[in-house]
Amino acid sequence: MSLSEQQVRELLQSVNDPLLKRSIVIRDVKISDKHISVKAALAKTASAEQMDVQQEAVNKLKEAGADSVGLRFEELADDELSPADKEKINPGTPPLLSExxxxxxxxxxxxxxGVGKSTVSANLSAALARQGKRVGLIDADIYGxxxxAIFELERRPEVKNDKIIPPEKNGVKIMSMAFFSEDNSPVLWRGPMLGKMLNNFFTEVVWGELDYLVLDLPPGTGDIALDVHRLLPTSKEIMVTTPHPTAAYVAERAGKMAEKAEHEMIGVIENMAYYESKETGKREYVFGRGGGDAIADKFTVPLLGRIPLAQPNENGESGSSSIFTEDHPIGGIYKTIAGQVINKLERVYTH
Ligand SMILES: Nc1ncnc2c1ncn2[C@@H]1O[C@H](COP(=O)(O)OP(=O)(O)OP(=O)(O)O)[C@@H](O)[C@H]1O
Ligand SMILES: [Mg+2]
Structure with missing residues (x-):
């Protein structure tokens, strides 16, 4: 039994390109006597995918009565592929991680x-954004x-073309594990999952171009620093500590882990450094003194700033956002810290 060209084309319609998930492209069909020769095009040739397609196509034609089948594959031309196709073929490195x-x-x-790491990350991000920087913030604190909540952010990310568009508040693009958790019960994460989540935050999220990407890390453990290092070998680190000498000792241990992960520490921020009386302006060092300086000395990095204790809702903004406005004294401290970070990382020297 011999097949017509029309029948061959119809049979091969049901063979999908494994990468593009649609029919393979038939370039040419020749039928002579009982031999059928087909020329087709695939997204990727010389691949495991091609071998599967080959097998499937030959089987289909033979089942339909072909005695001998010849198949030749070429790769689809550039202009036959949409940008989305190209990504499927070569998912490549996400733009933020590319060289x-x-x-x-x-x-x-x-x-x-509990030392205020998230509060500091959020306010530093907002302060960088106010300096005209394009800023993203990843809430990698999977436990908390x-x-x-700190940004009083109610919007969730949008999904467009299988990609996540991060919501923006105070000029900061925000990604949080909270967006993927439908209730408030703690998610139990194992180390490898955190790495995977971080990785997905880079590959699946459309950040656009960013000058700064701040990561609010969970406290303590070294694995996470190593995960971050593997993904972001050039990442810098800022250490947050309270002024208490014991806190400083713990922070020092974390600093050593950062060193092990080969993250360059660029500075220390001392949070809850003092309480300033509104009436007298007198400072009380409620949690002790010297913690920030001790760490900064230890690692020979600058103490970028001291943030005093502040009541919630004293931030100059309405609502329950914990982002301090620029004209609030604490907002001013964050502005100075952001300025130092910019000077340090962008090496902008003013004369
Ligand atoms: N300077 C400050 N003055 C007063 N309260 C503060 C200050 N900084 C942070 N807080 C409060 O301390 C608590 C812990 O802060 P935050 O969540 O930022 O810390 P964290 O180090 O990220 O904690 P966790 O380890 O749970 O992630 C929050 O209730 C926050 O509002
Ligand atoms: Mg936190």
Whole structure:
């Protein structure tokens, strides 16, 4: 039994390009006596995918009665592929992680929890954005994910073309694990999952071009620093500590881990440094003194700033956002810190 060209084309319609998930492209069909020869095009030739397609096409034709089948594949031309096709063929490196991208990555770390790392990450990000920088913030604190609450962010990311568009607040593009958790119960993460999540935050999220990407890390453990290093070998680190000498000791341990991960520490921020009386302006060092300086000395990096204790809702903004406005004294401290970070990382020297 001999097949017509029409029948051959119809049979091969049901063979999908494994990468593009649509029919393979038939270039040419020749039928002579009982031999059928087909020329087709695929997204990727000389691949495992091609071998599968080959097998499937030959089987289909033979089942339909062909005695001998010849198949030749070429690769689809550039103009036959949409940008989305090209991504499927070569998912490649996400733009933020590609060589030549000059986003500055800043991991904000602390030795222990509750020292204000998330508050500092959020306010530093907002302060960088106010300086005209394009800023992203990743809430990698999988135990707490407090960043959306700090920004009083109600919007969730949008999904467009299988990609995640991060919501923006105070000029900062925000990604949080909270967006993927439908309730408030803690998600139990194992180390490798954090690495995977971080990786997805780079590959699946459309950040656009960024000058700074700040990462609010979970407190303590070294694995995470190593994950971050593997993904972001150029990441810098800022250490947050309270002024208490014990806190400083813990922060020092975290700093050593950063060193092990080969993250360059660029500075220390001392949070909850003092309480300033509104009436007298007198400072009380409620949690002790010297913690920030001790770490900064230890690692020979600058103490970028001291943030005093502040009541919530004293931030100059309405609502429950914990982002301090630029004209609030604490907003001013964050502005100075952001300025130092910019000077350090962009090497902008003013004369
Ligand atoms: N300077 C400050 N003055 C007063 N309260 C502060 C200050 N900084 C942070 N806080 C408060 O301390 C608590 C812990 O802050 P935050 O969540 O930023 O810390 P964290 O180090 O990220 O904690 P975790 O380890 O849980 O992630 C929050 O309730 C926050 O509002
Ligand atoms: Mg936190």
């Amino acid at each position: 030549g991208n000059d986003t500055h990555f800043i991991a904000v770390a602390s030795g222990k929890g 994910f407090s960043i959306p």
